[in-house]
Amino acid sequence: MEDDQKNTTPEKPAEEIRPVRKTGRMFKGILNIVGGDLLSKRAVISNLPFLVFIAILAMFYISNTYYTEKTFKQIEKIKTELKELRYQSMTAKSKMLDSCKQTKIAKKVELLGIKGTTLPPYKIFYSKALLKKETDTLHRKP
Secondary structure, eight states: OHHHHHHHSOOOOOOOOOOOOOOOHHHHHHHHHHHTGGGOHHHHHHTHHHHHHHHHHHHHHHHHHHHHHHHHHHHHHHHHHHHHHHHHHHHHHHHHHHHTSHHHHHHHHHHTTOOOOOSOOOOOOOOHHHHHHHHHHHHSOO
16 A cells, blocks of 8 residues: 555656757847837947947948039039030131141231242351351440
């Protein structure tokens, strides 16, 4: 009977032991977002310097983008102005070259009553003595 009493004590049946699964980082992150722990005062205050840094970095990035766009617009504007000025320069140069031809100049001078020469140009040779004599006469006082 003693054996029966020992067996009558309630024994717990052996449960199957399962390994404990570690929750992953991603799962913890999702739980923090869903549970509202992400926006808790302690978490925000501890990450405040980083959040300020990110905000300043974002403002710098945005201002840099605006500055770059503004610079590109100025470059394009200057390119079109340069192209227009180049065309004007080429036009003025061709007009000048056309008006500087000997025949064009002769026609303009004839209107003033001056006639062109028919003799070809020639060199005038001076001796040093003659040249010195002429310069001395120019420097004399009358």
